Amino acid sequence: GNSVTQMEGPVTLSEEAFLTINCTYTATGYPSLFWYVQYPGEGLQLLLKATKADDKGSNKGFEATYRKETTSFHLEKGSVQVSDSAVYFCALSVGGSTLGRLYFGRGTQLTVWP
């Protein structure tokens, strides 16, 4: 089946620290991979995506590389800011009869202190 496993939080960092949030997946077929972010009081919004192996998605200083050999899509940022405090969700999408549907990880709460 299709599923996503991401590291449990909460993650607490000081400003300018390096961030990694691990994400691994299982999928039927060739998935597209996504990271979504949810700021307090808001819905989820797309942070970045990658649609094929070895693609790197990037946005707002965050990066993630689609690693087919390790079925992973880890999120990284070199220097976090207080404004990055949010919940981060890894997700995958496959085609076929489930077109457009996303399978989500459980989310990782990130808190960044000044």
Added chain:
Amino acid sequence: DVKVTQSSRYLVKRTGEKVFLECVQDMDHENMFWYRQDPGLGLRLIYFSYDVKMKEKGDIPEGYSVSREKKERFSLILESASTNQTSMYLCASTTAQGSNSPLHFGNGTRLTVT
């Protein structure tokens, strides 16, 4: 920008009431989804729809139904609300153009059933 609007941010209902959660999107998206979000469980898919008058069960459809009479509107119905349906409900939409189209989310409805 795509806008997905959920009619209520907060709702408080009593056990046994029939509850309607409304969602409207303004980008002519074919696909619409209802998720519920609970701490430690992430997002779980309740129902989704690929077209007007079409619906598909997600992972946790029990106790819910949906209605899609118009393309832009997707309603979630709790036939007889129970306390275990207290949760955050998120609506989302996307185009039908392949598995790498991102979901666009509303800001959520926090439902409390007493």
